[in-house]
Amino acid sequence: xxxxxxxxxxxxxxxxxxxxxxxxxxGVSPMVKEFGRKIFPDHWTFMFGEVALYSFVILLxxxxxxxxxxxxxMTSMEYHGSYVPMQGVEMSGAYASSLNISFDIRGGxxxxxxxxxxxxxxxxxxxxxxxxxxFTGAFRRPRELNWVVGCLLFLLAIVAGFSGYSLPDDVLSxxxxxxxxxxxxxxxxxxxxxxxxxxxxxxxxxxxxxxxYIAHVLIIPALILVMIVVHLFxxxxxxxxxxxGPGRTEDNVVGFPVGPVxxxxxxxxxxxxxxxxxxxxxxxxxxxxxxYGPYDPSPVQAGSQPDFYMGFPDGALxxxxxxxxxxxxxxxxxxxxxxxxxxxxxPIALLFVAMFAYPWIERWVTKDNRVHxxxxxxxxxxxxxxxxxxxxxxxxxxxxxxxxxxxxxxxxVGLNDVTYWLRAAYxxxxxxxxxxxxxxCLALQRKDREIVLHGRESGRIQSLPHGEFVEVHxxxxxxxxxxxxxxxxxxxxxxxxxxxxxxTGTEKLRGRLSRWYFEDRVAPVTPxxxxxxxxxxxxxxxxxxxxxxxxLDK
Numbered sequence: 001x002x003x004x005x006x007x008x009x010x011x012x013x014x015x016x017x018x019x020x021x022x023x024x025x026x027g028v029s030p031m032v033k034e035f036g037r038k039i040f041p042d043h044w045t046f047m048f049g050e051v052a053l054y055s056f057v058i059l060l061x062x063x064x065x066x067x068x069x070x071x072x073x074m075t076s077m078e079y080h081g082s083y084v085p086m087q088g089v090e091m092s093g094a095y096a097s098s099l100n101i102s103f104d105i106r107g108g109x110x111x112x113x114x115x116x117x118x119x120x121x122x123x124x125x126x127x128x129x130x131x132x133x134x135f136t137g138a139f140r141r142p143r144e145l146n147w148v149v150g151c152l153l154f155l156l157a158i159v160a161g162f163s164g165y166s167l168p169d170d171v172l173s174x175x176x177x178x179x180x181x182x183x184x185x186x187x188x189x190x191x192x193x194x195x196x197x198x199x200x201x202x203x204x205x206x207x208x209x210x211x212x213y214i215a216h217v218l219i220i221p222a223l224i225l226v227m228i229v230v231h232l233f234x235x236x237x238x239x240x241x242x243x244x245g246p247g248r249t250e251d252n253v254v255g256f257p258v259g260p261v262x263x264x265x266x267x268x269x270x271x272x273x274x275x276x277x278x279x280x281x282x283x284x285x286x287x288x289x290x291x292y293g294p295y296d297p298s299p300v301q302a303g304s305q306p307d308f309y310m311g312f313p314d315g316a317l318x319x320x321x322x323x324x325x326x327x328x329x330x331x332x333x334x335x336x337x338x339x340x341x342x343x344x345x346x347p348i349a350l351l352f353v354a355m356f357a358y359p360w361i362e363r364w365v366t367k368d369n370r371v372h373x374x375x376x377x378x379x380x381x382x383x384x385x386x387x388x389x390x391x392x393x394x395x396x397x398x399x400x401x402x403x404x405x406x407x408x409x410x411x412x413v414g415l416n417d418v419t420y421w422l423r424a425a426y427x428x429x430x431x432x433x434x435x436x437x438x439x440x441c442l443a444l445q446r447k448d449r450e451i452v453l454h455g456r457e458s459g460r461i462q463s464l465p466h467g468e469f470v471e472v473h474x475x476x477x478x479x480x481x482x483x484x485x486x487x488x489x490x491x492x493x494x495x496x497x498x499x500x501x502x503x504t505g506t507e508k509l510r511g512r513l514s515r516w517y518f519e520d521r522v523a524p525v526t527p528x529x530x531x532x533x534x535x536x537x538x539x540x541x542x543x544x545x546x547x548x549x550x551x552l553d554k
Contacts, residue, residue, distance in 0.1 A: 315401030
């Protein structure tokens with residue numbers, strides 16, 4: 001028999017009794033206690049992931065509303081809705097229902113535009129969040145798989161956006177589907193079969209809108225939700241990364257708990273994001289499908305372009321010469337290879353493959369397999385930052401090329417001239433971005449080193465007793481000094497022989513890449529250098545502190 005008396009908590013209020021009932025059956029309080037005490041660091045760059053999450057929530061809510069009235073059919077019908085210019089025009093049920101949502105459903109146009117602006121915000125915030133992760137080295141061990149999850153989220157967001165703006169079946173979305181069909185058919189051997197499967201026959205077929213609808217409202221959102229849950233689970237398991245600073249190590253997290261600090265911040269921030277998107281949706285027109293008309297395979301609208309995140313494949317195709325200096329179409333073993341379409345897509349595919357594999361590439365080059373919870377300042381990883389800048393430039397040039405005709409008309413220049421300049425930027429832009437970014441990072445490191453050793457320039461000029469004029473440098477406080485000196489001094493890892501005493505070709509390649517990574521670098525300030533610099537600073541103070549100090553101060 002137990003000698004102690006078991007005590008059971010009995011709430012006095014009805015709300016307390018309901019909460020206690022749920023807690024004792026579902027075990028909620030241990031989870032709330034565990035996650036509520038989770039510490040998160042406080043830095044403005046961490047908000048981009050939250051913006052992406054909140055935008056996706058708004059996407060789900062607005063998309064659910066639109067799903068009640070959208071008719072995903074390509075059956076031909078005659079329009080008799082409120083939009084007078086389209087009355088009597090033959091169109092698909094999908095386009096007619098999109099017009100009805102815009103003009104006949106109360107609040108329909110607002111929610112349609114809110115859905116579209118939320119999609120743009122989701123992809124933009126997700127992209128900036130991934131760039132922050134890349135440039136700060138947050139993808140390193142133990143977060144390699146979480147980086148892969150983020151890359152999958154980025155691809156799913158692109159597919160979700162493409163399937164979404166293709167649903168209205170207007171001229172603009174139909175042209176986008178036509179380009180996608182051409183890309184599929186350009187794939188050797190299996191491309192034609194993939195196109196037939198996607199469209200249910202020859203383009204445009206009668207099944208593509210219904211299939212895109214199922215993918216857009218069911219399959220892709222479910223996959224994105226799974227990826228978000230996995231991503232947040234890994235964030236909790238691995239702890240949150242943090243920027244370097246006093247008291248911040250690889251074994252702790254300096255910040256605030258989720259409850260109640262971040263819970264309150266997150267709630268307020270969600271409504272800020274929602275308010276901004278609602279303001280855009282209520283004041284700024286986007287994707288005015290009534291101006292385009294129903295899709296007809298014969299016309300191609302001038303000035304058409306996709307959303308910004310889908311501009312890169314369209315721009316790559318525009319930059320590719322059609323026939324100069326020779327025909328880009330080859331026949332091998334009876335298979336026709338349209339290289340004018342395949343060649344621009346190969347670098348894009350390689351870019352995405354490199355994006356997925358980069359954590360392992362950097363770990364192989366640097367031989368750094370340690371756990372990293374403290375982030376790098378981008379300037380302290382010059383090669384990585386330069387690689388990221390080159391990739392962003394490569395992406396941006398192709399995105400700009402998708403608007404080459406609009407650039408020509410708005411700036412009153414020749415379309416061919418715009419294309420030639422963009423072709424040059426396609427090859428030279430990433431190289432120049434790499435060189436300039438790397439030199440800027442090294443220059444910023446040297447500037448940081450100078451500030452740590454000699455202090456911050458105050459702008460005050462003083463005359464010493466023997467006639468010398470000097471500028472007074474103010475020493476940094478401990479926190480700022482720690483930020484400038486607390487980074488790792490990576491060394492070149494030369495190629496090494498294996499157990500058999502042989503240096504393999506792969507190891508030689510790794511050694512050359514390591515030299516390329518770290519040969520040109522700026523070492524952090526050592527404690528001995530800092531101590532010597534402070535001693536020199538004290539000597540200068542002693543010189544100015546003699547009988548002339550009062551005159552100098554005056």
